[in-house]
Amino acid sequence: MSDKTESDDITQTLENENSKTKQAEHTTENGVQPENNDDIEFVEFEDHIDEYADQSSQHPEDNATEDANEEFILEHGELITDEDIDLSEVEDAVKKATKGFSNLIKVNTSKPNHLFLLPVKERPFFPGQTLPLLLNKDLWKKTIERVIDDKQRYIGIIFVDNDEHNKAKPEEFAKTGTLIRIHDPKVKEDYIQLVAEGVCRFQISEWISTEEPYHASVFYPKDIKEGSETELKAYGLAIMNAFKELLPLNPLYSEELKYFLNRYSVSDSAQLADFAASMTSASNDKLQGILDTLNLVERLEKVQTLFKHEIEVTKLQFNIRERVEENITEQQRDFFLRQQLKEIQKELGMVKDDRDADADLFLDRIEKLSLTEEAEQKADEELNKITTLDPQSAEYGVSRNWLDWLTQLPWGQHSKDILDLKRAQKILDKGHDGLDDVKDRILEFLAVGALKGEVSGSIICLVGPPGVGKTSIGRSIADTLGRKFYRFSVGGMRDEAEIKGHRRTYIGAMPGKFIQALKDCGTSNPVIMLDEIDKIGSSYQGDPASALLEVLDPEQNHEFMDHYMDVRFDLSKAVFICTANTLDTIPGPLLDRMEVIRLSGYITEEKMQIAKHHLWPALLEEAGMNKKQVQITLPAIRHVIDGYAREAGVRNLKKQLAKIVRKLAIRFVREDINQKNIHVQDLEEMLGQPRFTPEKTNLQTGTVTGLAWTSMGGATLTIEASRVHTHNRGFKLSGQLGEVMQESAGIAYSYISSNLEKYKADPEFFDKAFVHLHVPDGATPKDGPSAGVTMATALLSLARNEPIKTPLAMTGELSLTGLVLPVGGIREKVIAAKRIGIKTLILPDENRKDFNELPDYLKEGMEIHFAKHFDEVAKLTFNVRTKSKALKDYLDRQVTNIGDANLNQ
Numbered sequence: 001m002s003d004k005t006e007s008d009d010i011t012q013t014l015e016n017e018n019s020k021t022k023q024a025e026h027t028t029e030n031g032v033q034p035e036n037n038d039d040i041e042f043v044e045f046e047d048h049i050d051e052y053a054d055q056s057s058q059h060p061e062d063n064a065t066e067d068a069n070e071e072f073i074l075e076h077g078e079l080i081t082d083e084d085i086d087l088s089e090v091e092d093a094v095k096k097a098t099k100g101f102s103n104l105i106k107v108n109t110s111k112p113n114h115l116f117l118l119p120v121k122e123r124p125f126f127p128g129q130t131l132p133l134l135l136n137k138d139l140w141k142k143t144i145e146r147v148i149d150d151k152q153r154y155i156g157i158i159f160v161d162n163d164e165h166n167k168a169k170p171e172e173f174a175k176t177g178t179l180i181r182i183h184d185p186k187v188k189e190d191y192i193q194l195v196a197e198g199v200c201r202f203q204i205s206e207w208i209s210t211e212e213p214y215h216a217s218v219f220y221p222k223d224i225k226e227g228s229e230t231e232l233k234a235y236g237l238a239i240m241n242a243f244k245e246l247l248p249l250n251p252l253y254s255e256e257l258k259y260f261l262n263r264y265s266v267s268d269s270a271q272l273a274d275f276a277a278s279m280t281s282a283s284n285d286k287l288q289g290i291l292d293t294l295n296l297v298e299r300l301e302k303v304q305t306l307f308k309h310e311i312e313v314t315k316l317q318f319n320i321r322e323r324v325e326e327n328i329t330e331q332q333r334d335f336f337l338r339q340q341l342k343e344i345q346k347e348l349g350m351v352k353d354d355r356d357a358d359a360d361l362f363l364d365r366i367e368k369l370s371l372t373e374e375a376e377q378k379a380d381e382e383l384n385k386i387t388t389l390d391p392q393s394a395e396y397g398v399s400r401n402w403l404d405w406l407t408q409l410p411w412g413q414h415s416k417d418i419l420d421l422k423r424a425q426k427i428l429d430k431g432h433d434g435l436d437d438v439k440d441r442i443l444e445f446l447a448v449g450a451l452k453g454e455v456s457g458s459i460i461c462l463v464g465p466p467g468v469g470k471t472s473i474g475r476s477i478a479d480t481l482g483r484k485f486y487r488f489s490v491g492g493m494r495d496e497a498e499i500k501g502h503r504r505t506y507i508g509a510m511p512g513k514f515i516q517a518l519k520d521c522g523t524s525n526p527v528i529m530l531d532e533i534d535k536i537g538s539s540y541q542g543d544p545a546s547a548l549l550e551v552l553d554p555e556q557n558h559e560f561m562d563h564y565m566d567v568r569f570d571l572s573k574a575v576f577i578c579t580a581n582t583l584d585t586i587p588g589p590l591l592d593r594m595e596v597i598r599l600s601g602y603i604t605e606e607k608m609q610i611a612k613h614h615l616w617p618a619l620l621e622e623a624g625m626n627k628k629q630v631q632i633t634l635p636a637i638r639h640v641i642d643g644y645a646r647e648a649g650v651r652n653l654k655k656q657l658a659k660i661v662r663k664l665a666i667r668f669v670r671e672d673i674n675q676k677n678i679h680v681q682d683l684e685e686m687l688g689q690p691r692f693t694p695e696k697t698n699l700q701t702g703t704v705t706g707l708a709w710t711s712m713g714g715a716t717l718t719i720e721a722s723r724v725h726t727h728n729r730g731f732k733l734s735g736q737l738g739e740v741m742q743e744s745a746g747i748a749y750s751y752i753s754s755n756l757e758k759y760k761a762d763p764e765f766f767d768k769a770f771v772h773l774h775v776p777d778g779a780t781p782k783d784g785p786s787a788g789v790t791m792a793t794a795l796l797s798l799a800r801n802e803p804i805k806t807p808l809a810m811t812g813e814l815s816l817t818g819l820v821l822p823v824g825g826i827r828e829k830v831i832a833a834k835r836i837g838i839k840t841l842i843l844p845d846e847n848r849k850d851f852n853e854l855p856d857y858l859k860e861g862m863e864i865h866f867a868k869h870f871d872e873v874a875k876l877t878f879n880v881r882t883k884s885k886a887l888k889d890y891l892d893r894q895v896t897n898i899g900d901a902n903l904n905q
Helices: 003-029 043-060 060-076 087-100 137-149 231-245 252-263 268-278 285-291 296-348 354-367 373-388 394-408 422-432 436-452 470-481 515-523 544-551 604-622 635-644 651-671 680-687 737-756 788-800 826-835 844-854 870-877 885-904
Strands: 041-044 104-107 116-118 130-136 153-159 176-187 191-209 214-219 461-465 486-488 526-529 576-581 594-598 631-634 676-678 704-710 713-725 732-735 770-774 840-845 863-867
Touching: 041 087, 116 137, 116 176, 116 191, 130 137, 130 373, 130 394, 137 191, 153 191, 231 268, 252 651, 268 285, 268 296, 285 296, 354 373, 354 394, 373 394, 373 470, 394 515, 422 436, 422 470, 422 486, 436 470, 461 470, 461 604, 470 486, 470 576, 526 788, 604 635, 631 651, 631 680, 635 651, 635 680, 635 737, 651 676, 651 680, 704 788, 704 826, 704 863, 713 788, 713 826, 732 737, 770 788, 788 870, 826 840, 826 844, 840 844, 840 870, 844 863, 863 870
Parallel strands: 116 153, 461 576, 461 594, 486 526, 526 576, 631 676, 732 770, 840 863
Antiparallel strands: 041 104, 116 214, 130 191, 153 176, 176 191, 191 214, 704 713, 713 770
């Protein structure tokens, strides 16, 4: 039967019930009153057969007293299971019990004054509802056993707002519950099954047991009928009309409504309200509110409100379901038509099936490639596999993806190198100002390739501070060679599968980054850049740095095997360029395979040229401006560099210039200005106060300027030494110094203490002095073997009680015998000194070769002194041939002490 037919039947039934109601009203108006049966409930006899059968089966010998016990059985029948009933005895009991009765009989409906309670948390139970219940045997076994022991046929179901409803407290129980008549209880192994029939409302008057099994004295409130019969019937008809509106939208309501009409009349407003409320999807609070409402008119009004909301929600669900079904129907139609079209085309020979089409596609690709013997053999195996497998199988997809990757790799395909040095020089000069030594090294690399006829695979590592142009230089190398460029970052990479691919057995497996690079570039000799190689990580998933050893080794990478592809591919023609800020964190075996080129940062003059030729024009173009509208003077650029962007690179300089452009853009949009020339005095308004102030060499006693290398470039450090008191000898360090610098400070202290007389200082200075050595600033950790000479000079200045004679800076390590040991980072340290205007430097003699390799523009204007021993450092900083002020004071004290001793004698 269709939903429409069922709906029509229900509608006809509702109309019949309405006509019956009108006839009843007419009979009442004519003076005929119906029989008053307020104390009698008419129920179908079959609901009580099991009670009588149970009694008769337990006492078959008392047939003579059956009539006397019949009332007791019907009122106090025991709970039984199906296994306890003998069918023949039940049939006899049915015949005797129905003798002289019609289908409906009158029974004693007295309700118990004490009830065992069953708290529920899902939703309230209403009178008139009949539902099967499954109870947790472990939780409610005691309650059901007590009901059976007390020979009750009733139990109270009441709502509690508590997830642990078996542990609910009395105050958590709802005000009103529902008296339940139990039918057909069955005790299973894990649960208890019964059918619950809602009878009427009850309320708790007194608690007998506040724990499971819950037991209480109850009373049964009656409905309050304040409105007239006509008003109640109007409410009932309104609810029935709402049902009519819901039936076409949700066929599930029809079965429930049929069940209700078979048991009750639509004129029974109380039962109709409870039934309608139980059918809604309202919240538990609203349903319990209806159960608590005794005023029948108020209850019907609340049900009307709930039903109005239910109709709106059901209409919305119906519309959504219709749209979904419509889309599904269209998709199914398209699918069937496409399948039919495909079959027709196959019959006509116009198209092939998926397997043949894929196989032909891959065969066409393979014919155009120069596969190795190994790759060709495996490709044939996979092609045979996909021609036999079902296209819908998972293995078919794996094989097809593998063939797709294999046939898209550039087997035997190379791009022709452009080995024109003049062209390369122009490209490098156009893209970069300064860095002449780096450009020369790249041109040397290209010159070797020009003589050989090709550039073989090389591994170059560009090391330098952030923002000095490492990535852009790598791109320029690709442009000079005329090769494809592919860049990916390995910083933070922890899975070696990113390098060598996943095994094909894994879901979502893919080749590694190098195979992906070759596929994207389309040639087997691209320029591949591995950015941030000093920040590569490792984890339980593998060590990517170790996986790179095969890739970056010219002796191995001509047979590189990716885990996913499982065939060897030649990477020896590719050029690999790695970038790093420092070499300290790169594993030794990996660093050994690279050719290191250092980029040491820019001096102010280089930054000015970069800003003028590259940064400023690019920023104006991005902002939609031109050089005629906005111009910036060279002094303004220098002020931005010195006051706001003193770092080794130009990344922060670009940010500051971009900030100026944004400030000007606002003025142009507001039409405050049409043209602007930016001068030094305009910068504070746009960028705020300068972050850096001009550094000056401190010529105080115990203070010396040192040079340091960091991953951000070169830096200057002012080392300070001071005598705290003369009560006892001591030495204190501060400034977050690392272990190496602490050892350097100890060596400097020991050397100066043992050579005070040699350097014309107070020979007893350190015997009683507590000395404090500090390296600003204290918030920055520092370490490295290059500050020993500077610390010793500061301590000697303190012991001689005089500052150094000329402004200068120095670097170098010191031994206990006074030797000045070589250090690294000479280029960065020279740049740092030039940046703050220091032109006199003291360097270790063994670093003379490093200084000589610097470009002329860095050496220009610098006065460099090379020292082999600390004696040479002392001569450059102090007049060690003459007595120091401290020594003179010491000698004066000795003369005074001798004179005082002679007088005492």
